[in-house]
Amino acid sequence: MVSYYAEYLPRIGTVTVTASPVEERPRQVSLLNATRMFIKTKDDQPIRLVYLPTAVARDTAVVLADQCQIADVAPEPAPVPLPAGALAGRPLECAACGHELLAADARRALDLPSENWAEMMDFWHCHKPDHGHGRPPARPGTLAPTADMCLVGVAHVSVVPPATIKMTESGATCGGCGAPLGPADGGAAKVWKWAVRAGRGADGAKPVHFPAELYASAVLLASIQLHANHKFELRVPGAGSVYVWVLNPSMMFTSSTQHTPAHAMKVLYAGAPAEGDAEYEPFDFPEAVVRELAALLAIRHAEL
Template identity: 35%
Template sequence: MSASNVALLYAELLANIRQISLAASLPTPCDASTQAALSADGKTIQLKHGSSSLHLTLPARASLGATLLPIQDQQKGRKSLSWRLPLDATSLSTSHPVDSTPWSATDLDASSDVACRQCRAVVVPPGAVKSWKDLPSENWAEMMEFWHCHKPDHKHGEGPGEEPGKAEDKTLAARGYGASSAISAQEGVGFVDLTTLLFAESDCQNVTLGFFNFRAAAVTLLKWQAACASASGAVPDIPQCLAATLVSTISRSGAAKSLITPIPETIRAGQEHGVAQDAIHIWVLNSSIVYSSSGSPRIKPAIKLLYRPINLDEADTMLEAVTCDAQEIDLPAQAIGEVVRHLEESNALLPPAERLFKDWRVGLLTRWDFQA
């Protein structure tokens, strides 16, 4: 049965205005048999249309339980219906958590091994990592410059024979200041950022996935390819890692638009697996929503966004333009293919009238959730 012949319910929590947006898509026009009712506890919607019945758990509790939702005169004879439900006063304090980061250092178990999620081969043996540490944001060096108008041990004068600024730059570089500074791998320590895990080469074995830095003798593993014991018991996937990166990018730069481009070294591998070598242009509409859909089994926190696949030449042209308002985010080519599939699937969960905006498609990028 095609999607156009199946009724669809979609609900989205609008916490800022204390309402729940509810939309119904019907396979045939609304008629006298069409009814939508809120359960007595305010948690569930039942939609009846013709001989079919559909239930949906709302993303938060609505007030006015045991209510038959009105169908306006202008909605009669249409296939699309919509309502705004008032939010129960106690719902916000107990609503779904949406502000977590995938596998932070406090979530990971220091006694655990780290293995390949697909083949289960152990990459970091048990006990090799004594502690986990969160890496600072990628612009930490720039922020150090911003925080200190005079950096530590700043000297206005220069020593004899020194070029202006050279002696100071050497001292500051040694102390970790400046954009040329980098985080180095340490034995016994697992470093964590939004999408990767970083280890010293000496702590690793069976390394056939991830990236190897010969200069720093460090191994970087992608979170969505690794398995490790954690307090949450959950494992992050590619969309959740990208969602965390987008939230961080918005927080850091204020830019709602991003260009997701393939890491050059991964393009050939992507071609071998039949992955289209495209970029994704993304425009974030709301970085923290909670939704439920009759096409999905669970209530999910997500980022609501507009997206459009573009070729690499167009992406390069946009990034080189002086007026570019998008931040570049690099992912492996195969990961970009997975993101596109995720967004296409999420687009189908929305009512048909809400799936397109001009030449953009609307998507829901799932955020990390301990209840996954």
């Protein structure tokens, strides 16, 4: 049976389908509809149905080369996991034990404008070119959660800790099982999203939880969009780092085992930086998260 891998590159508007093993040039490659095509290599072999990672026009030409390319597709942005809207009507629970940390609708949830919003405020000024810069620009105030409002970032939820969240010298922990939830941030708790889940909704919707890899990817993507930097050091203070170079920050793919389109990044990674290369933006993650990411990258690499 022929296996395939299809990826959608939004910047160049192309879907590339790679099939293997292929003993000879495909005899027939055709679109069935906007999201499916088929490949036939020999008359005595069955047709291989390919699920595409995005919809394409029915009249799009299929170009046969070493890879099949389908053009004229529209980009789709990668979603930020668990935004403020996903918390509406749901309790916030510990992902490890299910202990309720915040009751449903006990606090209003607001999305932060950006992880680095205060940094960008220096550039959001209207002034004439001949105005002097003798005085530094005024820094904006700090956004902070309140007793009736929590702030939702790309990878964290900032809350004034209730009794269900215990604050220790090392940070916030679950009041039920003691699992670490995130660092302290002044008088607030900066709760990692991968350490919590959105509990069952009033309509019976199932709890929602996403793995750390999705939040780490979202953090890197937000930094790429803000700084146009593609090299990162995912570090554990005092315990080493994983160095990542993002080649393609936003793509979608399908495969023989993944029929539903999924967002992904194409990266190079190593346990040490290239000699003389110091241009890596550092991000501090818990050791368990960095180890999980390193193991996942190794698994993905072995599948190539």
